[in-house]
Amino acid sequence: MSETTETAVGAEVWPYPIRYGQVKRHESDVVVLGGGIAGVWAAIGAARQGAKVVLAEKTVTARSGAGGAGVDHWQWAADNPCSRVGPEELAQALIDNQGGYRNGISTYIQCASAYQALLEMEQMGGKVRDVDDEFKGAPFRDEASKLLFAYDYDARFVLRVWGSNYKLLLRKECRRLGVKIIDRISVTGLLTRDGRPGSQVIGATGVNTRTGEFNLFKARAVIMCMSRPQRNWTFSSELRGITTFRPPTNVGNGHAMAWRAGAEFTMMEKSMRSPFASPYSYPSYGVGNAINTWFACNIVDANGKEVPWVDCNGEVISNFDDRYRPAEGQKFFIMGGGSSSHPHPGLKEYAGPKLIPDLAERMQNGEFTPPFYADLTSMPDHERRVIWGLNVGEEGKTRVPVLQTYSQAGFDPEQDMLQTYDFLRGSGMREPVSPQERTFGEQGVCGGLVVDWDLMSTLPGLFGAGDLIYGSQDHSHAAATGRYVGRRAAIFADGQQDEHCDDGQIADEMTRVYAPLGNGEGNGGGMDWKELNAALCRVMQNYCAEPKNAELLDLAEMWLDDIAETEVPKLVADNPHKLMRALDVLDILTCDQMIVHACKARKASSTHLHFNRLDYPELDPPVWHKWITIRRDGDQVAVGEMPIAPWGDFESNYQSRL
Amino acid sequence: MQIKNTEVLRTPNSPTPGRPVIFNQEKCTGCNICVHFCMEDIFVPAARKGELPIILYPEECWYCGNCVDDCPVPGAIALNHPLMQRVRWKRKATGEHFRVR
Incomplete structure (x- = not known):
């Protein structure tokens, strides 16, 4: 086999036609800015309402967005038939768990309709159930519906899904519904009535990222789905891409242009320490750990000694299955798996099982010996297969970089223990050591566009969905709010007059x-x-x-x-x-x-x-x-x-x- | 040791990482589907049809793997993790250590 790593040598002529200054015009009832998860769902929602829809995407709609490569957890789907917690109770718990600083409107929309969105995904051809009976008899499976659940196996409001091809299916659905998709347009600004900031939004401008052509989008309603700011504290001109959770294309273009147009924002003062921001980190979900995709994996030290788990009361969990159940006196838990230094200061009543909080001290005392490993080999068969297979196969950005690459290099979850690097970095799990490892939008809920119950901003005609709206996050949130805002924007557009762009x-x-x-x-x-x-x-x-x-x-x-x-x-x-x-x-x-x-x-x-x-x-x-x-x-x-x-x-x- | 006396060019340093993906020249048909699906637009098509795409902006790669996933020819393109970020593991029974290659 001959290999080549063809890189650019010398300056050749730009391979695409150059169209600086040339203007292409687009007109529609609704224009969607940003074709990630929220954007395609918004386009579908508006098109189903009968609107003529144009979607402008900075990269390639078939795969773009933080969730374009996949999704494994369909979060907060309290409207699914197996959930033991209702949408209202779950939404309130999520808000309380953030000390009140979470968007109640979009969180409720997520909790009340994430499962409905998933059923629509199933109609489009997405796999949402264990139809192949891969996990028959597993404690996280509902035998009647064949739905799979994660984290709290009693509460059942988070589903495990096979989302690595969802984005391709969503684009197909957009096309079927007649949505006009225009890829490689970096949207640069909003157009407002009479050209004044603070007035009704009637369109947008963009520039083609390959030809430089200027694009004008005129519409009766504008939906922004452009994620959130990144690279505000941390930017490595090199050595960055593999570690980041959200794509480097997401820089807060939507925030910036809506600000220039006079829209209101909130929660913009929140930022936090984050290992995700570091260029010296590792592939997302690609190291041994016990949270999120890897919840609740056995962690062992260099001598094979297992790190104990504790419940929200601090009691050591001796029975393995109890890592997936609420503690005594607890109604349900939200996620779990981190250690005490996890940056989210959530409430005890919703805290999930996690590794012992004093692991760093006990390592210092000699009780545990680094390095540590995630030991899938000692996990029950169904848990091993669901982590290294479904979760690390369908999660955004894991299928090729982790599952396929590691497997080809010989990693075998039945024999091998994947190293965890967090405990070598001086402190507890996931706690970064550098003050430069700080982020606005890489993880957690963060600041964004103020919206009302129509998901309309303070500027008439400007709507938002997904990560761009304040106090929101997540794939199923992007799907649910996109689906919802598409409908609301189409209804709004129906009552609008034709406007002249300034x-x-x-x-x-x-x-x-x-x-x-x-x-x-x-x-x-x-x-x-x-x-x-x-x-x-x-x-x-x-x-x-x-x-x-x-x-x-x-x-x-x-x-x-x-x-x-x-x-x-x-x-x-x-x-x-x-x-x-x-x-x-x-x-x-x-x-x-x-x-x-x-x-x-x-x-x-x-x-x-x-x-x-x-x-x-x-x-x-x-x-x-x-x-x-x-x-x-x-x-x-x-x-x-x-x-x-x-x-x-x-x-x-x-x-x-x- | 005989070093061939070829023309030496005044070349700049390469960006790091410089090789986020590796093409298999024998399998790649130069169809440019990876160019189409790359979110970060790190590739450009080669000047001549059928030749391997050029990795113009290697340091902008997000390592999402979509180019590999969406390539119609299995094995024509592979991700190549930065050497600094190749994760290690240990075989439980033997204690042997391995890493991403």
């Missing part, structure tokens, strides 16, 4: 978008997108990490503004691909500024927002138990607030919009 706004955006092309070395330019991204991260590391105070945050704002004034005009791109990356970094800068504004506005420390103000050290003062909102108002930032649970009654609000 020529001045379009011309300004073209000038902004193409600016990096004119900044060659000879023109005083030459700032590379990677160098700019790294420099922005350094500002955020130094002045907007942990801890914070007014002085530091003022400096953060000052240095971000300084870079915007001095280096941004020098930002250079010499082909459409690099132009996309350059525009991404400009949006990262905008997101950084939003984050700093929000941090300045919250004058209190907060456990659940991972927010530590040296100048306001009191933790969680009740008067600050509320959402802080920010929006752009001319050159100023308007700060506001919302009560902690602004959504009212779940069921009546939800039912009235079906």
Whole structure:
């Protein structure tokens, strides 16, 4: 066999036609911006309502988004017939478990309709049941429906599914319904009535990432499904891709353009330490561990000594099956598997089984000897096969990089123990050691677009779904909210007049978008997108990490503004691909500024927002138990607030919009 | 040792990792389906039809594996994890150590 690693040598002519400045126009009832999981479900939802739908995707709709490569856990499907917890109770538990800082609207939509979305996926050809009886008799299987469950085997509100081809099926369904999909368009801005920020959103602009062609999208309703900011604290120009959970294309383009258009945001002050952000981490789900996809795997030390598990009461779990059951006196648990240093400070009443919290100390005392391993060999057969097979085969970004690659290198789950690296890093499981390993949007619920029960933003005509809306996350959440918002946006679009896009706004955006092309070395330019991204991260590391105070945050704002004034005009791109990356970094800068504004506005420390103000050290003062909102108002930032649970009654609000 | 006296070029350093995927020249038909399915758009098609795609932006690879999954010819393309991030394991019965290759 001859192998080759063909890389670019020398500068050849760009392989695609160049169409800088040429304009392509698209018109529809609904335009969906971003074709990840939320985007395709939104397009399907709107098309089923009879709307003419255009979908613009930055990469390739067939596979794009954090969940494009797959999904193994269909979370919080409390509407499934086996769930012992109802949608309202589960939604409230999830909100309480985040100290109130979780979006009740979108969480309820998820809890009340995730299973309905899954049944639609089954209609499209997706595998959602164990029809091949691979796991017959397993304690996580419902024999009648053949549905498989995860985590709490009594409560049964999280399903295990075979999602590695779901995205391909969703794109097929879009096509069947007549959705016009346009790939390789990086959406750059929103068009508003009369070109004014703060007025109704009537369209969007974008640039083709291969040809540089300018695209105009005019629509009666606009749905943004563009995930969330990343690369705000951590950016390695190299050595990054394999470790990240969400694709590097997700940088918060939607956040930035909605901010420029005057939409309101909340929770933007939350960021946290995260090993996912580190370029020195490992393939996601590809090391020995005991959480999420690997819950509840046996962990052993170098001598084969098993690390004990404890329940929410701190009692050691002696019976293996009890790792999948609530503790005595507990009604149900949410996930589980982490150790005490897991960054989510959830409530004890919903805490799942986990490894002993003092493992680091007991290792120090000599009771356990590193390195540690995930020992699938000693797991019951059905648990071993479901982890190394279904879960590490269908999860986003594991099928090829982990299951296939490791298997081809000889890894055998019946004989081999996969090393865990977390305990070698100085502290407990998943706790990063570097303050630079900080993230806004790589994991957990985070800040985003403020939406109402229609999932419409504070700007009329602008809707949101998936990870982009505040206090939300997850694959089944993206599916459920996408499906829901598509319907709501189509209904809204039906009542709208035809609007005229403002020529001045379009011309300004073209000038902004193409600016990096004119900044060659000879023109005083030459700032590379990677160098700019790294420099922005350094500002955020130094002045907007942990801890914070007014002085530091003022400096953060000052240095971000300084870079915007001095280096941004020098930002250079010499082909459409690099132009996309350059525009991404400009949006990262905008997101950084939003984050700093929000941090300045919250004058209190907060456990659940991972927010530590040296100048306001009191933790969680009740008067600050509320959402802080920010929006752009001319050159100023308007700060506001919302009560902690602004959504009212779940069921009546939800039912009235079906 | 005889070193062939060929033309030496003034080449820049390669990005790291520089080889996120490896093509099998004998199997790859140059159909460019991997170019189509790559989310990060790290490939461009070769100048001549039927030749291997060019990995133009190797350091932007997300290692999602979609290029491998969606390739119509099994074995024509394989992921190549960065050496720094190749995970290890131990065989329980023998104590032997292995790693991703």
